[in-house]
Amino acid sequence: EVQLVESGGALVQPGGSLRLSCVASEFIFDSHWMAWVRQAPGKGLEWVANINEDGTERNYVDSVKGRFTISRDKAKNSLSLQMNSLRAEDTAVYYCATKPRPGLGHDYWGQGTLVTVSS
Amino acid sequence: IQLTQSPSSLSASVGDRVTITCRASQDVSSSLAWYQQKPGKAPKLLIYVASTLQSGVPPRFSGSRSGTDFTLTISSLQPEDIATYYCQQLHMYPITFGPGTKVDIK
Numbered sequence: 001e002v003q004l005v006e007s008g009g010a011l012v013q014p015g016g017s018l019r020l021s022c023v024a025s026e027f028i029f030d031s032h033w034m035a036w037v038r039q040a041p042g043k044g045l046e047w048v049a050n051i052n053e054d055g056t057e058r059n060y061v062d063s064v065k066g067r068f069t070i071s072r073d074k075a076k077n078s079l080s081l082q083m084n085s086l087r088a089e090d091t092a093v094y095y096c097a098t099k100p101r102p103g104l105g106h107d108y109w110g111q112g113t114l115v116t117v118s119s
Numbered sequence: 120i121q122l123t124q125s126p127s128s129l130s131a132s133v134g135d136r137v138t139i140t141c142r143a144s145q146d147v148s149s150s151l152a153w154y155q156q157k158p159g160k161a162p163k164l165l166i167y168v169a170s171t172l173q174s175g176v177p178p179r180f181s182g183s184r185s186g187t188d189f190t191l192t193i194s195s196l197q198p199e200d201i202a203t204y205y206c207q208q209l210h211m212y213p214i215t216f217g218p219g220t221k222v223d224i225k
Contacts, residue, residue: 035214037162045154045162045205047214061213095161103209105152105167112161 002028002108004096009113016086016117022079022096022110029077033099035106036070036081038092038115048094049081063089086117120144120208122217130225137193139220141206146187150210153182153191155202156219162205166191198224 008020024034035050049060049070058070069082079096093114097106121144131137141151149169154162164173166182169189179194193200201224206217 044219045156045207045216047207047216050214059212059214099209103148103150103168105154105164105173105207105209106162107164107167107173109161109163 001025004028004098004108004110006094006096006110006113009094009115011116011118012086013119014087014117017082017084018086018115020081020083020094020096020113020115024077024079024096024098024108026077028098028108029072029074029079031100032108033101034070034072034079035097035099036079037095037097037106037109038090039095039112040089040092043092046092050099051079083115086115088117091115091117120147120211120215122206122208122215124204124206124217124220126220127218128221128223130223131196132225133196133198135196137196137200137222139191139204139206139222141189141191141217143187143189143208147208147210149184150208151182151184151189152207152209153180153189154205154207155200156205157202165204193222196222196224 006022036048067085093112095112096110098108153166156162169184170182203219203221
């Protein structure tokens, strides 16, 4: 069974930093692109960033460029999202998701982790 | 690439045929997916490359494409289909989602 388990969500002040993690089943991690998708309370889905299988390609939505960094650790089957200079509008549930290759949908999702940016 | 969905919400009876439309602001080829999301849960992939049914998804769900217009059809609405449905384009970065269509039972 494929599993994606996120962690790291918390309450953080504006301007602060947070690091999210997602641990994936090995067979999925080695062969899939990995992504972060977020959902603000009561709102729709927003794709945030993705990274290819070997970490050589990373893409970001404009609103997080220069503030967020996506990375992956093959040894730990782990995906991370380093979030700096957090803003109130970054408040959301953050989901880890996978897709087998470009152009295809995200076939596996984690349960989500809540990030709240507030003073 | 902007995606618009219509309607934003709908109410239908069990057994009804339900159609949701997603229009892309420019060509996305067939790189479009549909998701179902129930309250408090992660999204679930239903359809990818516009019309391919994801493994394990009931065949009452189907997708089609006509140019930059995409359609998700539920052939016979079931109580467990109550959810919000999102389209997503994966043709060009940034990947974008439509605003969602909320489906409930009349």
